[in-house]
Amino acid sequence: MSSPQPVLIGGQWRAARGSETFRASNPATREPLADLYPVSSWEDCDAALDAAQSAFEQLRELPGERLAEFLDSYAAGIEQRKAELVEVAHQETALPRAPRLADVELPRTTGQLRQAATAARDGSWRLAVVDAAAGLRTWFAPLGPVCVFGPNNFPFAFGSASGGDFAAAIAGGNPVIAKANSSHPGTTRLLAEIAAEAVAARGLPAATVQLLYRTGHADGERLVSDPRVGATGYTGSRSAGLKLKAAADAAGKPIYLELSSVNPVVILPGAIEERLDQLANEFTVSCLMGTGQFCTNPGLVVLLKGTASDRLVESVVERFRETPAGTLLSEGVERSLTAAVETLVRHGAELRTGDARRGAGFSHPNALLTVSGQRFLEQPEVMQTEAFGNASLWVIADNLDQARQILRHLEGNLTGCIYSHSAGDDDLAYDRLEPILRQRVGRLLNDKMPTGVAVSPAMNHGGPFPATGHPGFTAVGLPAAIRRFAMLHCYDNVRPHRLPPGLRDH
Amino acid sequence: MSSPQPVLIGGQWRAARGSETFRASNPATREPLADLYPVSSWEDCDAALDAAQSAFEQLRELPGERLAEFLDSYAAGIEQRKAELVEVAHQETALPRAPRLADVELPRTTGQLRQAATAARDGSWRLAVVDAAAGLRTWFAPLGPVCVFGPNNFPFAFGSASGGDFAAAIAGGNPVIAKANSSHPGTTRLLAEIAAEAVAARGLPAATVQLLYRTGHADGERLVSDPRVGATGYTGSRSAGLKLKAAADAAGKPIYLELSSVNPVVILPGAIEERLDQLANEFTVSCLMGTGQFCTNPGLVVLLKGTASDRLVESVVERFRETPAGTLLSEGVERSLTAAVETLVRHGAELRTGDARRGAGFSHPNALLTVSGQRFLEQPEVMQTEAFGNASLWVIADNLDQARQILRHLEGNLTGCIYSHSAGDDDLAYDRLEPILRQRVGRLLNDKMPTGVAVSPAMNHGGPFPATGHPGFTAVGLPAAIRRFAMLHCYDNVRPHRLPPGLRDH
Structure with a gap:
């Protein structure tokens, strides 16, 4: 019996703590795939949260350019390993290798990462407002570690370690704890590997990207409501999402959900x-x-x-x-x-x-x-x-x-x-x-069917509950999607040299 | 024994449904004041919600100019009845007539209403984004009836029928159901009277402003989670606020809370x-x-x-x-x-x-x-x-x-x-x-004490839980405060003549 695949915590690929395991299946044959994946115990979550918190303290001070370089590098890394990614994703999802995975979803994913890089560079998501006469300056700032629970249907473009929530969280200066979708853990692992290489190459904090494959339900609820978490992005079933929402809401932690929609x-x-x-x-x-x-x-x-x-x-x-x-x-x-x-x-x-x-x-x-x-x-x-x-x-x-x-x-x-x-x-x-x-x-x-979701600044991929958890946010479209993972920072009478460079007088 | 003061529902001042009553006290003497106020039953809430929903369908179609005219008229009406307002508020709060009520809080309140009028006129709160090539146009739009629970400490400037939440909700095209703070019901009643006169004078839907004095706890929770409600603004104690938050969260209704802060x-x-x-x-x-x-x-x-x-x-x-x-x-x-x-x-x-x-x-x-x-x-x-x-x-x-x-x-x-x-x-x-x-x-x-909260576009009167319910929103500062009471509306391939005028090509 093979040992379970390692999780990625604090920059290290290491054995998960926890005794349960699972396998994904090949949807075309209904047969289980070879690789075994661990169900993490709270110990893994706790370690990931600690590492994410430390990473956040560094990340939030970095200029957007540094985040952008990582996002660009990661996009390039995905393109370099395109054949491998498409093959693994095809095995796990039965989505056609082409055009779907190779020619549509993968380019969409790298395109999103590069748009996120642009948004990180230009900082337009921050909506800076300066009232120099009153000595007041306000903008959106990084919020904290973001947990991403990705859905089953877009292994790349909405993947927890590669998709829209991931890109938005990173562009906003927040480390990501990715929870792989159980139907494509191998795809997510491969993406996290590529991301971790880009993290190392660009000198970002090691825990900028972390990966768990699965947790128990109670640990998932504990994760999204932990004081060390900034916010959560979740795309998936309504029943599981509502449980996470209840836990996060009770702790006052923002959670952005995409639950269900009959359109x-x-x-x-x-x-x-x-x-x-x-x-x-x-x-x-x-x-x-x-x-x-x-x-x-x-x-x-x-x-x-x-x-x-x-x-x-x-x-x-x-x-x-x-x-x-x-x-x-x-x-x-x-x-x-x-x-x-x-x-x-x-x-x-x-x-x-x-x-x-x-x-x-x-x-x-x-x-x-x-x-x-x-x-x-x-x-x-x-x-x-x-x-x-x-x-x-x-x-x-x-x-x-x-x-x-x-x-x-x-x-x-x-x-x-x-x-x-x-x-x-x-x-x-x-x-x-x-x-x-x-x-x-x-x-x-x-006069147009709803299935195409263009990656455009004017897109709104959101809607009133229970389609999502809040009608004022979109999961697709930059820079708006970044503001889900941000908090308002106001500076009042703060001495000029102590202001973030982007809020200083020019 | 005098009969209880009437509530304002659907443009009519009428007797509340419900058998319980209460009185406010004069804080300087600890003695109850003369006027008797009703505790509304669900029947009143239900009627107010129906009326608000109808009003909303008209309000959300109106140009910002119409909302602005109302806000300006209301501000002028408050100034005309300044002496009376200051006296009633002083009786109910023991806050000094001057400078506090007459020279600080009242001008702040009318100033806020006029800033809200400006924001309603210029529409900058909508953050319109147009991607003409993709046929996509997105902006923030009115959300629905807003319940406002005002605090005890600012009878005018944060009052449920006159304060920051009220002004932001109206400027965003949403009718308000005001729940008076039980410590100053007479002040709120007088403000709602002035508001209702301005509503009538400016030809807005009669239920643009409605007033209840108090409800039972269960009815309050039902109110903020009702399908007819768009969102709620609450400023007050943490314990009551958290109960309302739990009810609203479970129904997927946005609720913006200002709960407690030791600063x-x-x-x-x-x-x-x-x-x-x-x-x-x-x-x-x-x-x-x-x-x-x-x-x-x-x-x-x-x-x-x-x-x-x-x-x-x-x-x-x-x-x-x-x-x-x-x-x-x-x-x-x-x-x-x-x-x-x-x-x-x-x-x-x-x-x-x-x-x-x-x-x-x-x-x-x-x-x-x-x-x-x-x-x-x-x-x-x-x-x-x-x-x-x-x-x-x-x-x-x-x-x-x-x-x-x-x-x-x-x-x-x-x-x-x-x-x-x-x-x-x-x-x-x-x-x-x-x-x-x-x-x-x-x-x-x-190098500055926190008590001054300037009404500036660069203010952030917000913060992480439990200071408020969401770290990305401010209760003071326009136009940002309006976006709490808004939803994202995207138009995709919508025929030009059907677009809202503000999103058409110019």
């Missing part, structure tokens, strides 16, 4: 009359891409009753049947998706397609469900059960008033979209729906 | 050698002003052992004895302060002065306590018990290392200050203490 898409009749095939195709591609495993997957569609809507449903059903079901990321995803579809059916949704046999790997047939507006409104909460994966629930509203009621019952979501006739035939309906949808989503789209 | 002040030996009398005087004025009832009162002083420090203590003790004790705001403040001083003494602090007889009103003798650094470090939590009022604990550290340890054990505070020799004799000590203090406070001062 409502309203398709108005004029748009269907105008471009049915195009809509059916756009939706199918968006919903089944990556086997639907995106936080912005269009999981809920609202239509108005009528022959146009009927034809659109039929057209999508046909496409769902024709498209081979993809592989899911883990047995857990398969189980949750199966349970969610069953829940929807048990409460009255009709499974229009999705009862076919499964493949050899973790999978679920492409599932399209429909339900009447009335039925939805009788039980709006259960009808918003997130079916994470290749499934979508289409709600057929009797009329515009009922559609408005449906939108009024929506929980907070990352995105919301309205498709309408290009020449204005749906504009009256749009105007009655948009204000309701607008307050319930972070990003409002027109 | 550590480090006075280094060189500064004492240089200007002992000046320091003793500055401290005494700051600590006893307003009978010490400021959130930024210097409640904890750290000194280094030595004859200079001994002389400073003696000098302050003398001044404390010579200064007549002021009146406290309420029986509750008197009770808490007495209990806090007793707690500190019971745990080993020495009461150097403060055992004198009391006056006719709510009061406590000016209390100066000292404790050794070692004793402090044996029980740092209890030694940070906030003694809200005219009291301060002075910790005498054995040496610089022990002073560092003391700072390391500090909870989050609004402010932290270091006094040092003007020509640099204390600079080595400063450099070793400042990094520790910096991370534990929102505002760092040099």
Whole structure:
């Protein structure tokens, strides 16, 4: 029996303290992979926190240029080991080597790291405000060690040691304690290795990047609420996230969560009359891409009753049947998706397609469900059960008033979209729906599926609870994402030579 | 028996639903005042929430100019009824009519309202980001009805229907449900009357400003976690605040709290050698002003052992004895302060002065306590018990290392200050203490007592938990304070004519 992989604490790869272990699986075969990973005890967390605290005291004093050099070096290191990374990630996630991993996600990841480097250099995230007459100067400053819990669906771009939260935390001068996602520990280990090399090469404190693979639930809650922690970034399931949130909230520790989202898409009749095939195709591609495993997957569609809507449903059903079901990321995803579809059916949704046999790997047939507006409104909460994966629930509203009621019952979501006739035939309906949808989503789209999340300063990848934990922050888009991991520092009557250089008079 | 004063719901002054009532007291005489106020049942909260939600749907669509006109009108209305306001507030708080209420706090309040009007007009709080090439536009937008729980110590400037939270919420396009502080309900009622007149005169939705006087604890928790609420601003005791925080957090509703702060002040030996009398005087004025009832009162002083420090203590003790004790705001403040001083003494602090007889009103003798650094470090939590009022604990550290340890054990505070020799004799000590203090406070001062909170865009009236609920927000200083009551709205591929005017291409 091989020994478990080492954790990275205080710059040292060493054996974890703790007796439990786990293995990831190859989703395409359902078989466990070879490497064994440790479940860390509190002793590891405690050591990582101590090391992170020391690292923070140095990091927060460094000029942004030093952080930027590390981020750039790390991005270059990832590119150098691209083939290896893509292979490991493919084994652990079954995501296609190309284009997905090699040509889309990896460049996105290095692009994010380099944007973070730019943000660290220019310091625009700090929003400095100087009132020289009053002797007051305020800006955002590093907050403290950041715990990052990455999701299963983006092993690179949202990875706990490489993704958006990681890049934002480091650019803001905070060390990261990465908790690997259990479905791709090997990918995270490899990324942490590359990061640790860049840390050493650039002379940053050794504990700038640390890695644990897994902890017990109680230790996870203790970690995010520890006095040595600055904040936590979490992307994952709602149930686990809410437990961490409760622990962090009770300790007054900021925690930024991305929990779940069904991403409502309203398709108005004029748009269907105008471009049915195009809509059916756009939706199918968006919903089944990556086997639907995106936080912005269009999981809920609202239509108005009528022959146009009927034809659109039929057209999508046909496409769902024709498209081979993809592989899911883990047995857990398969189980949750199966349970969610069953829940929807048990409460009255009709499974229009999705009862076919499964493949050899973790999978679920492409599932399209429909339900009447009335039925939805009788039980709006259960009808918003997130079916994470290749499934979508289409709600057929009797009329515009009922559609408005449906939108009024929506929980907070990352995105919301309205498709309408290009020449204005749906504009009256749009105007009655948009204000309701607008307050319930972070990003409002027109005539475009929500799955693309551009890395842009004008992006908002956030939204009202329970999509995230706070409606005023975004997880994607620099420099704004950095401000999650920052605190306001005001200097009042502080002697000029004692001010941080960026706040001095020029 | 007179009937209870009416509440303001949906633009109507009407009898509260609920059977309980209360009276405020005149702190100078300890006698109850004449007016009877109702404790609202949930029925009132529910009606206010419904009305606020409707008002919000209109408010959030209004141009900032309309909100600004209201804020300006309200400020003018306050000035017109200044004499009446000062008299009512004086009766309820015993704060001096002049200069405090008439010449300091009232102008500060109208100044804040007018700054909020300017911020509403210019929209700079929205931090618009446009990426035209990507079709993405993001800015901060109104969040929803805001509940404001105001504190006892600033009946105007932090009042729930007139203060900083109120002004920020309205400037951001959110209606306010004001919960009056029970120690000055009449002042709040009068302010809400003036506000309601300005609302009507300016044609804003009637429920833009609503007023309840008090609710049961359970209803308060239900209020801040209600789906119709956008966020809550709370300033008050830590125990009540933490209960509201737990309820709001569990519902995923933002809540901004200002809870408690001892505002550590480090006075280094060189500064004492240089200007002992000046320091003793500055401290005494700051600590006893307003009978010490400021959130930024210097409640904890750290000194280094030595004859200079001994002389400073003696000098302050003398001044404390010579200064007549002021009146406290309420029986509750008197009770808490007495209990806090007793707690500190019971745990080993020495009461150097403060055992004198009391006056006719709510009061406590000016209390100066000292404790050794070692004793402090044996029980740092209890030694940070906030003694809200005219009291301060002075910790005498054995040496610089022990002073560092003391700072390391500090909870989050609004402010932290270091006094040092003007020509640099204390600079080595400063450099070793400042990094520790910096991370534990929102505002760092040099050679200046923390009690003045300038209304400036560069102010940070915030700090790490438990001083506030989140270290990245300020309750004073526009436009930043508005962003507490905002959510990020992103527009992705939205047709140009459907964009808010402020996000369109110009």
